[in-house]
Amino acid sequence: MSAVAFEGVTKEFAGGVRAVDSLDLVIEDHEFLVLLGPSGCGKSTALRMIAGLDDPTAGVVRIGDRIVNDVDPKDRDVAMVFQSYALYPHMTVRKNIEFPLDARKLPHAERNTVVQHAAEVLGLAELLDRKPAQLSGGQRQRVALARAIVRRPSVFLMDEPLSNLDAKLRVQTRVELVALQRSLASTLIYVTHDQVEAMTMGHRIAIMRDGMLQQVGPPQEVYDRPANQFVAQFIGTPPMNTFHAVASARGLEVADGAFAMVDGWAREPQDVIGGIRPEHLHLESLAREAPDGGALVVATVSMVEALGHERHVHCRMQNDDSIIVRVAASDPYPTTGEAVALRADAEHVHVFSTETGQRVALA
Amino acid sequence: MAVSISVSQRPVGRSIARYFVLIVMAGLILFPIYITIVNSLMEPTALANGPVWWPSHPTLSNYATAWTNAHVGRYLWNTVIVAVGITALQVSTAILGGYAFAFLNFPLKRLMFVMYLATLMIPGEVTIIQNVQTVHDLGWYNSYAALIVPFIATGFGAFLLRQSFLAVPADLQDAAALDGYGHWRFLRRVVVPICRPGIAAMALFAFLGAWNQYLWPLLVTSDDRYRTVQIGLKQLRTENLSSVTVVFAGTVLAFLPIALLLLAFSKQLVRGLTAGAVKG
Numbered sequence: 023m024s025a026v027a028f029e030g031v032t033k034e035f036a037g038g039v040r041a042v043d044s045l046d047l048v049i050e051d052h053e054f055l056v057l058l059g060p061s062g063c064g065k066s067t068a069l070r071m072i073a074g075l076d077d078p079t080a081g082v083v084r085i086g087d088r089i090v091n092d093v094d095p096k097d098r099d100v101a102m103v104f105q106s107y108a109l110y111p112h113m114t115v116r117k118n119i120e121f122p123l124d125a126r127k128l129p130h131a132e133r134n135t136v137v138q139h140a141a142e143v144l145g146l147a148e149l150l151d152r153k154p155a156q157l158s159g160g161q162r163q164r165v166a167l168a169r170a171i172v173r174r175p176s177v178f179l180m181d182e183p184l185s186n187l188d189a190k191l192r193v194q195t196r197v198e199l200v201a202l203q204r205s206l207a208s209t210l211i212y213v214t215h216d217q218v219e220a221m222t223m224g225h226r227i228a229i230m231r232d233g234m235l236q237q238v239g240p241p242q243e244v245y246d247r248p249a250n251q252f253v254a255q256f257i258g259t260p261p262m263n264t265f266h267a268v269a270s271a272r273g274l275e276v277a278d279g280a281f282a283m284v285d286g287w288a289r290e291p292q293d294v295i296g297g298i299r300p301e302h303l304h305l306e307s308l309a310r311e312a313p314d315g316g317a318l319v320v321a322t323v324s325m326v327e328a329l330g331h332e333r334h335v336h337c338r339m340q341n342d343d344s345i346i347v348r349v350a351a352s353d354p355y356p357t358t359g360e361a362v363a364l365r366a367d368a369e370h371v372h373v374f375s376t377e378t379g380q381r382v383a384l385a
Numbered sequence: 386m387a388v389s390i391s392v393s394q395r396p397v398g399r400s401i402a403r404y405f406v407l408i409v410m411a412g413l414i415l416f417p418i419y420i421t422i423v424n425s426l427m428e429p430t431a432l433a434n435g436p437v438w439w440p441s442h443p444t445l446s447n448y449a450t451a452w453t454n455a456h457v458g459r460y461l462w463n464t465v466i467v468a469v470g471i472t473a474l475q476v477s478t479a480i481l482g483g484y485a486f487a488f489l490n491f492p493l494k495r496l497m498f499v500m501y502l503a504t505l506m507i508p509g510e511v512t513i514i515q516n517v518q519t520v521h522d523l524g525w526y527n528s529y530a531a532l533i534v535p536f537i538a539t540g541f542g543a544f545l546l547r548q549s550f551l552a553v554p555a556d557l558q559d560a561a562a563l564d565g566y567g568h569w570r571f572l573r574r575v576v577v578p579i580c581r582p583g584i585a586a587m588a589l590f591a592f593l594g595a596w597n598q599y600l601w602p603l604l605v606t607s608d609d610r611y612r613t614v615q616i617g618l619k620q621l622r623t624e625n626l627s628s629v630t631v632v633f634a635g636t637v638l639a640f641l642p643i644a645l646l647l648l649a650f651s652k653q654l655v656r657g658l659t660a661g662a663v664k665g
Contacts (some may be wrong), residue, residue: 095563
């Protein structure tokens, strides 16, 4: 049993800075959970509280059936991979990997076997006698991983382990980490600010902001049904367009036009924040009616970015809010200054409250 | 072509000027040492008309006289005991103090650190009378304890090693805590090996300071069995005015160990002083 649970956990640092605020979150046994958020959102502090490197100010942290608030880091059966890798610079790769076993007084022969096995799994067998300074960033990262896996902990904690790698190596290591987690069958809690890592690696994503949990769920669910405006804009590249609108029976009204909504708006017209992802917007000729009879919104093209496989058409609507439309590279696209009509896929229009930023249920 | 010549010539000219200045300065510093060594190798009578510049008939007899008759051997031995003792103890306390200030959180830490630093601002002469009195009261007059114990902890050592220890990334402490290493083992297995240059520099400073002490040993010892070499030299000068060559020989014997030590550890000394100033 190696589920991890936060029960009303708060962490306040000296000076009253509240890094984590009343966090309730359960990470299931064998789950790969990604803690995602901008820097300073409290995700690393949450991770450090599981490790026992920071103590909660209030609330309970559980690992398995145990409350671990007062348990020493070494007795929590967790291993952590740090962003800096935290390798001991004066020791060889072998000594670094062996270090946690050394503290546990494992017999010498057994220690060698374990180190050798971990080194082989991570492709470090040739590097065992080198010092960290003689390794590349990717190799150091593997040594840090090896040092974590030799202990066979029930919970792995990783604090932005890929952020110091170059883009290509990051993609490769991402795939390897997912495979590694599957083969180790351990619980893995992974902290990152990179939404691509979060979307591709985790079974579930927990998004934090200012110490508070915003939403937990499988990546696709978080992408498709963001709980609030923050989550909507944090996940997705380019981020979801958000703009001022009036929700009415016509749909989401922007100036004279409107974006159709699948279920309509049965209530009184109301000021809201509209949200539509760039890939759910389409450019229509001004002269034409919307093909499905839905409404159109008029905008002026302010810039077109070509990314090779697609184009991002930046437009300004009549209410002065900007909006980005994703266009396939092979499709025709307008020029800067041109007036266009925008149509949204009605089933992908999101509505958020202007006061709270929370998602507004349409039905 | 013309450009490449002017570019390559200017640094050469500058190097020559730089080396000239360095050679002149090195000459100024080494000249007294040279004169001391040369004259320590002369017969006492050869110096009747002032110091000589070049040894004509070198002899080691002055060294033998200084070593046996003037007890320089005994003084050197005492100095070695005192300097090694002070260095070993001072390094140990500085490592512990530096570790506490660098890695532990405890109440009044800042205040205590300021108090440590404040001890650096007080000249030793201000407290010396009270300290001599204390040594007398403890019955330590004429003993190694009097020469060593007052110097086993210094604010400077703890400060120097704290700065050195602060360069150890905090992640290493966290990693070690998760790996099952408490403070003591983290200090021994990680901090001390990583900060070896800083510790070596601190040890060298401690040793140099202890070796060159004059006033304190003079005040707490009167017995030749405990007197250190710097006092021995002074005594040598007073007692052997007729044979100044013996004084020269004694001086060479006194600085030889420290000169060898400096030559052997100059790299650590410089590295320790600049550690933390530049990354890596």
